[in-house]
Amino acid sequence: MENKNVIAAISLSAAVIILYSLFFQPDPEVVKKNLAKQSNEVSNTDTPSLEKNENFIKLSREEALKENDRIKFENDNIIGSISLKGATIDDLTFKDYNVELNGNESVKLLNPRNVDDGYVIESGFVTNNKNIDIPNASTLWKISGNNILKVNNPIKLSWSNNQGITFEKHISLDDQFLFTIKEKIINKSDKSYNFYSYGQIIRNELPEISGFYILHEGFLSVLDDELIEEDYDDIQEKKFTQIAQEGFVGISDKYWITSIIPQKGKEFKTTFDYKNKFRANYISTQGVEVGPNSSFEEKIQIITAAKRVNIIDGYAEKLNINKFDLVIDWGFMYFITKPLFFALDYFFKLLGNYGLAIIAVTVCIRLAFFPLANFSFKSMGKMKLLAPEMARLKELHKDDKMKLQQAMMALYKKEKVNPMSGCLPILVQIPVFFAFYKILFVTLEMRHMPFYGWIKDLSDRDPTSIFNLFGLIPWDPPSFLLIGAWPIIMGITMFIQQKLNPTPPDPIQAKIFMFFPLFLTVILAPFAAGLVIYWSFNNIFTMIQQYIVQRKMTIKTT
DSSP: OHHHHHHHHHHHHHHHHHHHHHHHSOOHHHHHHHHHHHTTOOOOOOOOOOOOOOOOOOOOHHHHHHSSOEEEEEOSSEEEEEETBTTEEEEEEEEEEESSTTOOOEEEEEBOTTSTTOEEEEEEEEOSOTTSOOOOTTOBOEEESOSEEBBTBOEEEEEEOTTSEEEEEEEEEOSSSEEEEEEEEEEOSSSOEEEEEEEEEEESSOOOOOOOTTSOOEEEEEETTEEEEEEHHHHHHSOEEEEESSEEEEEEOSSEEEEEEOOTTOOEEEEEEESSSEEEEEEESSOEEEOTTEEEEEEEEEEEEEOOHHHHHHHHHHTTOTTGGGGSOOOTTHHHHHHHHHHHHHHHHHHSOHHHHHHHHHHHHHHHTHHHHHHHHHHHHHHHHTHHHHHHHHHHTTTOHHHHHHHHHHHHHHHTOOTTGGGHHHHHHHHHHHHHHHHHHHOGGGTTOOOSTTOOOTTSOOOOOGGGTTTTSSOOOOGGGOOOHHHHHHHHHHHHHHHHSOOOSSHHHHHHHHHHHHHHHHHHTTSOHHHHHHHHHHHHHHHHHHHHHHHHHHHHHO
């Protein structure tokens, strides 16, 4: 019995330790791989540089939006504008998502480049020929035809230089988050010129990030089937460069993604770097020769999306973007986390509440592992019935530990009891616990989703605290004293569940186990309320099953 309890304690402690290691310590293998990759930067291409000398006067967002003419765009999900100066997508707001739970301010993803937190997307062509004028960030484009970009209502921008070359952009918008840009060069001169296509995402400042290593926020791409994840601080120290045949280039926030998908079937070089601003870009490695009185056209796609699973998976399939679904950071337990999300989403559509969906999935998990738990509880029940005999053996062999161990093993063999079986349900719960936490932390579907009563956001901690009597006392405790009602409910269920288990014969060990529910209550109080609700109901269902099994065993023995 001692071994069983010690292993159970170690298992639970390991769960906590692993969670904390995930939050505060990056995967050393990932770090090693990234360093090795960055030390072998690709430098053997002669593509033109995307470096630009940009001197802008810093303005407020409102002032910057009024500084030059713009083309407005809008659909059911986003609203914003494209600057005719530079033909840059630099103003985008999500209609359906607010910054705060009960706030009225919508989430603004993109901002003009001369704003402190400027965040823009640009594309076009560059050349090594210094005698050709090409569009840049200061170029004023002209619009032809439609002056508002909507679904099924594309726009056309154009600019001509003095060498007889016209650059055009045909931009269309779908009903969600996809911009399709057809970049065209029309050469009306009598000479041939080489051009390289490019796309670039520029972010002026380091955004506010969660700070948890359980989630990647920063540069993200899939290049030739390889997922590339680079943190902002890594790129500030050393740039990343890699050549690929296919993929996408992006910058990922917790809930939002900005990405560019280059022309398919064309080799390109991807670069992540930092020079007073963060840049994620690609440029074609082979120049295209546009001869006299000829033209060339290339299509790129830009996705600036809220990372809803159905949206991201839909684009991955519809546009055939390899591994685009990984812009949602499902983690190393992808094979558990994503199916678990789909189960939650199914019950949400059925029951209309993600809290109820969590409870329903908990029931399904309990049913799936019912035989395993039954076996474990029967073994634990036998251990509880054997407690008097084990205490007698301990007293009989208190001076000879070897004989005590032999006597214990003989008793286990005679009664067909496995002291290790009590650990099995705990070991099964650990990966599910991780998966639930990952889902609640990274999926946009869980953001600002209420349960009942005081839980207004399942992805955030329980906002109540026992130290102000759950709001009865007009005082706001500091964050470390926010031990809410649901964590306390979870702690109580753990305490009751513990009473159903065999009591350790060692008084010190018994006190440690008595303290353990309180310890986990404090540790899990800052976690997402949805996770604590899952753990609470899992404990309740476990107790019911354990009580029934042990009661049947007690009746049989009497």
